[in-house]
Amino acid sequence: MLCIGILTKCQVSFIIRDENEHRHRAAVSALQYDASTGRLFSAGNDTIIRLWKVPIAGTKEAWSSYRSNNVSAFIQAMEHHTDWINDMILCGNGRFLLSASNDTTVKVWNATKYFCMSTLRTHKDYVSCLAYAKEHERAASAGYDHVAFSASSLMGCKNSIYALAMNDSGTVIVLRIWDPRTCQKIMKLRGHTENIRAVVVSPDGTKCLSASADATVRLWDLGQQRCIATCLAHQEGVWTLQTDNSFSVVYSAGRDRRVLRTPICDFTQSQLLFEEDAFVKKLLLDDRDHPSYIFYHTFSRILSFYHSLWFIFTGASSIKHAGILNDKRHVITKDSDDCIGLYDVLAGRKVADFGRRSFEDVVVEHNRKVFVPSWFSVDYKSGMLQITLEEGDVFSAWLSAKDAGVEDSDNKINYGGMMLRSLFEHYQHCDMGAEGSETALATSGYISIPGHTPIILSEVNGRTVLRLLVRDAANDVESACLEKDLPEWVTSVVERSMLPKFTKMPFYLLPHVSLNVKAPKKERLSATEMLQVRKVMEHVYEKILNNPEMTMNEMPISVQIPTNIEQKMELYCNEQKLDPDMDLRSVKHFVWKQGGDLLLYYKPLK
16 A cells, blocks of 8 residues: 655546456566576566566576476566656665556565565656666666765656666766765766766766667766667667676667667677567667576567576566547457457446457447446457546446446436445445435445555556555555545545535427427426436426426326337427437437527427
C-alpha cells in the first residue's frame, strides 16, 4: 500500500487484471541481474517489477538443461508503482533495489524479501533514469523536471533528462558533467544532434561513452572535454549501452535491432552478435568482470543470449485499443495478438473473448441504440484496462434498473454510485444507507469486484496519493488512509449515502401533422431523462386522447391503459417513429440532435 496526504482534487482509478500477473503486459524498460543468486529483475510499462530465476553457471549445458526442462522461471512480483517504470539499479550487494517511474517517485525495495521499504518524492515529473556508485553506496536520479538528485540536489538542466551515469567511486555524474560531492556542474559535452539515450562512465572517471538517437556512440575524454572517437556502426538510434569493468569493450543496441560488440580502443571493429526482429530497448551483462551472456529485452519479451542459445521470457498479450459501448458499461478491447475482448466495468472483469475478429464488427454487434452520459474514462498504456472516475462526470449516468438489466423495475440507478460501492465495499466506514432510501435503491445493484483489483487515488496531474487493493480496504491501516485521503465526492456516497439528484428534461407534446388537428396551446412538460417513450405514450393515451378537454393540471379520469400501447398510438420526433423502449435522453441524442426543448408528436392508430 502507498499512502500520502492529499491537498488537491483527486480522481479514483482501478485496473481490471488477473490476480496473478506472471508475465509482462507491456514493454520492458529496465533489467537488473544478481549474479550471486541468479535472480533477474525486470520492469516496464505495466508498472510491475518481476523476478526470474536463471542459471548461475555460465555453461551451455546449464542453459540447455534450463530450457529443455521448461523450468518455471517466475519467482515474485513486486507492486507499488502506478505508472511506467523506467529504470532500476541493484545496490547494497544485492540487498536493495531502486526503481524510477513516471509516477514521479523513486522507490527503495528490499530485494530479498520483496517489499517496498520507502518512497522518495523528490521529483515533480517523470523520473527517467538512475545511476549508482557502488564504492560509496551513492545513487542519483534524474527526469523530466530538469532536475537530478543525489545526496544533494543537482539543478541547472534546461531540458528533460533521459540518461544518467556515475562512476563506481561516485566522483562523476554525466548529464552535463557534475561533481556530486559539491553539486557543481563541471562541463558540457557537445556533439550529438539528437537526444542522448544512454551513458556509461569509466571506473576511473576519466572517460565516458554516450549513445544517441542520432545513431552514433561517442567516446569522450572528460579531462579534455571533447569527443575522441565516434562509432558509426548502427543504422538507427542507439538506445542502450553496456561495458565490461575494464572499460575495454562496449555492447550497444537500439532501433536498428542489431546488438554489436565493439572494442573501445577501435570503433571501426564492431562485431555483430545477432539481430533481433524488434527494437532492442535494454542490454545487461551477467557479469561485467567476465561476461558470459547477455540479457536484453524488446517491446514484448525478455531474452538471454549465450553462445547462440536463447532463453525467452515471453510477455502476455497487452491491450492496444479500446472502445466504450453506448451503454457506458461495457468496453471492447483489441490486444497485441489481435484478439477481441469484452469487459464489464461495473463487474471489474473480462466477460467474453471473441478471438481474432474485426474490432468494428464486434462493436456494431454489441452497441445498443441507447444514450447514457459518459461517467468514466479508459486508459490502457500499462497493457491492462484502467478505469478512471472523476468528480465532474462520475454521477452523470442515471438510468432505469430495467434498462441497465439489473432488475425488472423502474427504479432509478446510478452507475457511478454503484461503482464506488463496489470499489469500497470493504471500507470500514462504508454506509449502505437506509433500506428503501433513494441512494440505497440507486446503488443496491452493485457488483462485488475481485478483491485483487488495484485502486489508485491520484491528483488530477497524475501524482499518486494512495494505492491499495480492493480487499485491503478492510484493514485498519488502509482504512485509516482512506478516511484521510478519500475526496468529498466519494465519501458523500460511501460514508454518508448521498447521491446528487438526477436531472429533468423539458419537452412538448403535440398532435401529428397528419391528423389535421389544430394544435392546442403548447404546454411545457418535464420528466426524468430516463423516462421511456412508452411511458410518454401511456400519458398521451390516458390524459390527452381520452380526456381531450382536460389540461395537464386537472384531475384525470380513470382510463384503463392497454398493455399493447404501441398498437394504439405512435410517437414521432423529427418525423421519425420512436421505439417505445427508448428513453428521452436517447431520443434527444439520436433523433432530435439539436438544442432547445424536445418536440414530440403523437398519432393515434385506428
